[in-house]
Amino acid sequence: MNWLYHFGRYYLLIKRTFKRPEKFSIYWQQYVLQMDSLGIGSLGIVSIISIFMGAVICIQSAFGFESPWIPLYAVGVSTRDIITLEFSPTVVCLILAGKVGSNIASEIGTMRITEQIDALEIMGINSSGYLIAPKILAAVTMFPLLIVLSMFLGLFGGYIVGVAAGAVTPYEYIYGITYDFRPYNIVYALVKTYIFSFIITSVSAYHGYFTNGGALEVGRSSTKAVVYSSILILLFNVIITQILLS
Amino acid sequence: MIQVQNLSKAFGDKEVIKNVSIDFIKGKINIIIGESGSGKTVLSKLMVGLMEPDSGKVIYDGNNFIGLNFDNKREIRKQIGMLFQGGALFDSMTVEQNIIFPLSMFTQLSEQEKTERANVCLKRVNLINANKLFPSEISGGMKKRVGIARAIAMNPKYLFCDEPNSGLDPKTSILIDNLIKEITEEFDMVTIVITHDMNSVIEIGDYINFIYKGELWWKGNSSEILKTANKEINDFVYCSTFMKKIKENL
Numbered sequence: 001m002n003w004l005y006h007f008g009r010y011y012l013l014i015k016r017t018f019k020r021p022e023k024f025s026i027y028w029q030q031y032v033l034q035m036d037s038l039g040i041g042s043l044g045i046v047s048i049i050s051i052f053m054g055a056v057i058c059i060q061s062a063f064g065f066e067s068p069w070i071p072l073y074a075v076g077v078s079t080r081d082i083i084t085l086e087f088s089p090t091v092v093c094l095i096l097a098g099k100v101g102s103n104i105a106s107e108i109g110t111m112r113i114t115e116q117i118d119a120l121e122i123m124g125i126n127s128s129g130y131l132i133a134p135k136i137l138a139a140v141t142m143f144p145l146l147i148v149l150s151m152f153l154g155l156f157g158g159y160i161v162g163v164a165a166g167a168v169t170p171y172e173y174i175y176g177i178t179y180d181f182r183p184y185n186i187v188y189a190l191v192k193t194y195i196f197s198f199i200i201t202s203v204s205a206y207h208g209y210f211t212n213g214g215a216l217e218v219g220r221s222s223t224k225a226v227v228y229s230s231i232l233i234l235l236f237n238v239i240i241t242q243i244l245l246s
Numbered sequence: 247m248i249q250v251q252n253l254s255k256a257f258g259d260k261e262v263i264k265n266v267s268i269d270f271i272k273g274k275i276n277i278i279i280g281e282s283g284s285g286k287t288v289l290s291k292l293m294v295g296l297m298e299p300d301s302g303k304v305i306y307d308g309n310n311f312i313g314l315n316f317d318n319k320r321e322i323r324k325q326i327g328m329l330f331q332g333g334a335l336f337d338s339m340t341v342e343q344n345i346i347f348p349l350s351m352f353t354q355l356s357e358q359e360k361t362e363r364a365n366v367c368l369k370r371v372n373l374i375n376a377n378k379l380f381p382s383e384i385s386g387g388m389k390k391r392v393g394i395a396r397a398i399a400m401n402p403k404y405l406f407c408d409e410p411n412s413g414l415d416p417k418t419s420i421l422i423d424n425l426i427k428e429i430t431e432e433f434d435m436v437t438i439v440i441t442h443d444m445n446s447v448i449e450i451g452d453y454i455n456f457i458y459k460g461e462l463w464w465k466g467n468s469s470e471i472l473k474t475a476n477k478e479i480n481d482f483v484y485c486s487t488f489m490k491k492i493k494e495n496l
Binding site for chain 1 (some may be wrong): 326335337348398406
């Protein structure tokens with residue numbers, strides 16, 4: 001029944017997080033700061049991973065489709081579908097769970113053990129609202145933009161390396177990535193991203209907020225944040241895919 | 247005045263606060279002393295609402311704090327200043343921003359007025375040139391002083407100090423003690439100091455409450471504590487060679 005206890009405590013924390021702010025302008029400042037920290041701060045890693053993964057997906061597709069019966073533009077089609085349906089929304093979010101999730105849990109956990117959260121409470125400030133709400137909202141705003149960027153960079157990486165390696169011609173690759181394009185796939189990817197953004201930030205904040213003890217426990221909270229966020233992302237990935245693509 | 251009435255708190259089977267009743271007097275330094283693990287920090291957390299008691303009341307000038315919802319508690323909390331053991335300054339903010347923060351959250355002061363108020367508070371704790379420094383760039387004693395400056399920024403009616411001298415050298419400890427004494431008289435606050443530093447007890451304590459195994463074991467003033475026949479207090483006060491020598495000369 002331990003999970004029920006955690007679910008109940010998580011629900012109450014989220015409910016308290018979204019109570020009316022004490023002063024909107026201060027929360028807005030935090031929201032902008034968090035968009036910079038969580039969103040812009042993740043631009044580098046998302047870009048690098050997307051370009052390289054796009055390149056590898058393209059080469060692997062070309063390797064797999066080495067048959068006279070399969071047209072070469074299928075490399076573009078498969079690269080596009082792998083990147084837009086699974087790599088960008090799911091794998092990149094798993095990477096963000098590692099980067100952003102551990103950051104949130106350790107930041108809030110350290111604030112807890114150094115009594116900074118108690119100081120906020122005694123001032124009469126809703127500590128969960130002030131610390132967690134701007135992070136969740138910033139992630140929900142910025143992560144979909146990062147994922148769209150990741151899609152473009154993944155396809156770009158596939159193009160550059162696929163053409164340079166002679167695995168596909170520019171014409172066939174471009175034809176492939178536009179062939180039978182379904183905009184609904186992007187909607188599906190963005191729905192997943194919104195849900196994953198919420199999971200990453202709220203689960204990590206939960207583990208940080210209820211940290212007890214010292215530096216060792218902050219480390220444990222950080223690890224738990226990444227592990228539980230990743231498991232929930234994988235679980236919800238199956239559920240959302242079943243609902244939206246079945 | 248703050249009145250604690252029949253306050254009790256248990257963690258599982260372990261009762262850490264047992265039916266404690268204390269009156270904390272305005273304009274005076276009210277000290278809570280006791281051994282480590284005696285329950286004094288839990289008592290202070292119950293009083294400021296960081297923990298919920300199992301039974302009892304905490305009455306701030308006639309208003310029972312226990313059982314209020316978050317919004318109603320907020321109104322009382324705005325009148326509470328707290329100095330934490332480690333300072334609890336916000337790492338991401340400068341010294342000045344730490345003091346301005348509660349003012350920004352709860353007042354309509356202009357930026358200039360807030361900065362002026364922060365400077366007044368910093369001047370009051372003898373820290374003038376530290377405005378732009380971050381908590382990581384200042385010493386432990388300075389952190390405590392910034393903590394006091396932040397605590398008094400909103401002109402509180404009640405000041406809680408949790409181990410204000412822990413980790414400080416004797417000279418800085420006396421400086422912090424005197425500062426707490428001065429601002430208590432200046433702002434006519436109800437000041438509650440949680441400590442196990444006997445020097446502070448004798449230097450600034452007006453009313454002393456000794457907590458032993460979760461119970462209010464003894465209460466009196468700084469001269470009475472040195473002469474009491476109570477065994478538990480004597481074991482606590484005169485445990486060091488230095489204090490034993492003082493006792494011989496009393």
